[in-house]
Amino acid sequence: MPHIDLAFRLTGTQPLPADHAYLLYGAVSRLLPDAHRENGIAIHPIRGRIVGARQMMLAEFSRLTLRVPDDRIADFLPLAGKPLRIGETTLRVGVPEVRPLIPAPALRSRLVTIKIAGADKDPSLLTEPNFQTAARKQLAALGVSDQAELTLPKRRTFRIKHKEVVGYETIIEGLTAEESLSVQEAGLGGRRHMGCGVFEAKT
Secondary structure (H helix, E strand, O other), X not given: OOEEEEEEEEEOOOOEEOOOHHHXXXXXHHHOOHHXXXXXXXXXXXXXXXXXXXEEEOOOOOEEEXXXXXXXXXXXXXXXXXXXXXXXXXXXXXXXXXXEOOOOOEXXXXXXXXXXXXXXOXXXXXXXXXXXXXXXXXXXXXXXXXXXXXXXXXXXXXXXXXXXXXXXXXXXXXXOHHHHHHHHHXXXXXXXXXXXXXXXXXX
């Protein structure tokens, strides 16, 4: 099923946590309970201006962006006009813009999390080589050639309640148009509701 990005304008004057993935997922789920159960939905992290103390402010380009199947757009339009509570901050959701996914030979995800066998008990197993192997396996399942270049520029973390989740910034280069769309639609790893494994054109 083809996917699109549904990008809602956001307004607000108060800072919000820079590490807001889990809080944003909860906020959207409260407004649209079906989003909590829908595996085909991804929520992009909100972009803004970092102001220190692990806080950020909205900017003109800040959006609430959901990646959804193109036959589900109407299900998410009720978000427009609603207050979105993220931590102690309330934002206002505006009118959305529909953005088609565009094939790009190079894609980037700020953070990909993949379950590595045994890593729950032994975090030392979450090494870059093990992550590379797991990511390659998922890419192969999506029909991506092993000729595509996979790099992990940075190890990153985010918090779910009191738990710190570890993953990697991930860049994939040398993709065909078909491979690029496949990766953008399916993503890599888990927690796509929390912004993980969501790919966009590398700039």
